[in-house]
Amino acid sequence: MRWDSLADEQCSLARALAVIGDRWTLLVLREAFLKVRRFDDFRENLGIARQVLAERLAHLVEEGVLAKTLYQDNPPRYEYRLTEKGLGLYPAILALVHWGDAHYAGRKGPPLLHRHKTCGHDFRSVMTCSACGEAVDPRAVETHPGPGAARRKRNGG
């Protein structure tokens, strides 16, 4: 399979990865969540090649994850902001960050903490069940085909 045919897969993970699975894309989004909005700020913070950044931003805009808006007319200058759809990626990113914290932080601890403004405490994200509200253990999950499942040979989820 080619990477660029991922979007045609029936699997939701594959479709998500077609959008954010490219190299650098999640790091670009990390910057966006840290309120970075301008081309050169992204480029400087990430040390990414301009061309790659331009491609990633254009792709994310095309997919509706970021919105590109003019913030100045003369000369035209643009900024990139997360859309609602983009904000929807926060749980995934935070889960990865906390996994990184758990397994790769030095003995001093994590480099960045997240505070829940609502309750005022630093927190880790906990995956809970939308049905019963309890924390979910990976071993307590089983999968079964949903309404959008196609008859197929390949797995898809």
Place this chain on the structure above:
Amino acid sequence: MRWDSLADEQCSLARALAVIGDRWTLLVLREAFLKVRRFDDFRENLGIARQVLAERLAHLVEEGVLAKTLYQDNPPRYEYRLTEKGLGLYPAILALVHWGDAHYAGRKGPPLLHRHKTCGHDFRSVMTCSACGEAVDPRAVETHPGPGAARRKRNGG
């Protein structure tokens, strides 16, 4: 910045991506979560080049995400199983799957559903706060440097 120097970043997301940010890696892990354990099953389900699969599996084993164990002596045959560390990626993967479901499932609905065995219901994962137990809105999170933060020019989270 080079992609292969990601692991040296202080940012936990970068470190996580150094492990699972390669093309195909998350799809390999999806298969692992769907109980796939053998080389050729991974290869067939994913349609991935053998060489790339061999590399990805080796890398995941090296990082302790998968464990490679002999399940047959003659000829030697190995299987790849998720470790505890690997299971720790489930929240991130599920968050991505649910994001894909929300934005890219056809009108029929998601191709795969997840059932919480503990309560018996199909569910979506909800990101909740480890401190107060409430669901967390991305806008209600603010970040601040943690104990492992280095003085630095670049952002890191």
Place this chain on the structure above:
DNA sequence: CGATGTAAGTCTTGAAACAAGACTGAGTCA
């Protein structure tokens, strides 16, 4: 006026990663 600076890119070039498929080796099945 001319020089310098900034923002948001495009172009070029060489290096690395990927895709596809042939090949290998040890053992099994008919």
Place this chain on the structure above:
DNA sequence: TGACTCAGTCTTGTTTCAAGACTTACATCG
């Protein structure tokens, strides 16, 4: 004996990436 399975390695051509030079349009400084 010949075909088949599993878990890879090897080869070849294509695509993507990294790094940096170049471009365009405007702003400011002297």
